[in-house]
Amino acid sequence: MHATLTAPSARRTRDRATLVCGIAGLASCMIVIMADFTTATIYERLGLFADTISAMAAGRGAMIMDTALLILVGGIVAIAFGLWRQRLPGWRWRAVIIALLAVAGIIAAIALFNEYGDGDVNDSWTFHYRLVYALGIIFTAVPLLAAHDLKPIDRRLWLGSYALGAAWFVAGPLMFTVPTGWDGLLERVAAGIMLLWLIGASIFLIRQPDGR
Template structure:
């Protein structure tokens, strides 16, 4: 039996956007940024002999108090994957938006692995040390996510496109510098890069939050 107009209407209703889901995942994205920032601030004060200007976040993620920063990293990882779920739920683009979704998932998984491996900041050189590769992957995933999602984000507002492109440009220029900095200032520079990443996350969170309001969810 061929589908009727009523059947099409029922199917459309079943696949409609879920504003409460978008709202919850947007909230998770904000929480992820806050959790990571707060965990770093707490660890800065708790970890003995830590210099927040010279010592990196990786130094906080190893040793006795590693769980503090790990909690922040895991929450931020969940935030990134939550954004990917939102982006898949509200697909605003073509192939580039799809690549952006994959980049967000990859970004989130890499952040999780950085926290889980616990091989940084303690001069670990035993076994297969992959921290450096994970960091390179984060840099690439962040870059791809910014530029790949910009065109689709413009469908919601041109402001999102400008923010994502500007953030991507700043990231591409700034991130490689970290590897050439002297060790007495790379800690504060790494925190600056984290702030750049937060801009992308919060911009997308705001996009999906506004989408949830437009759909009448909150």
């Protein structure tokens, strides 16, 4: 009898934690999007095409963008924790969680180091771009590995995750080949792909407590 009475309460606790993780992830994505547009409007004017996110974070909008990126880091950690709570079997799901935590660590390093080759710190340009390269490689695995375990749950999630993974795989390398006047736009396309996956993962977690 005791086990019967306590089981529903424990279930509600687990669901509430998953819901909070999803809300935190979704909110962090919205905040970083608003921060980018706010910085472009207030400080950089119409710099969304020509100015990369890194350039804005190194300029007058550093406080806004760095804060938003750190909030995003917290949101990614929350998403990883929420996905971990789903307890899906297999090594791919665990790899997705580890990769998300690595992505969070890289973004935190980019925001906290706050150097973009402006000469303040020796070799800072190389350090920054090494982080960007690592981010590109590691995040590629996230949607592709997650898609495998999402297929039995919802075919739309499976297809969406694969599509975003393929789009990221194509858009990432292109960022380093486009003219300077357009690199900001392509970087935002790539960032948008990542945010779309994170938003999808957040909504997935938000809906879990309802069993849908």
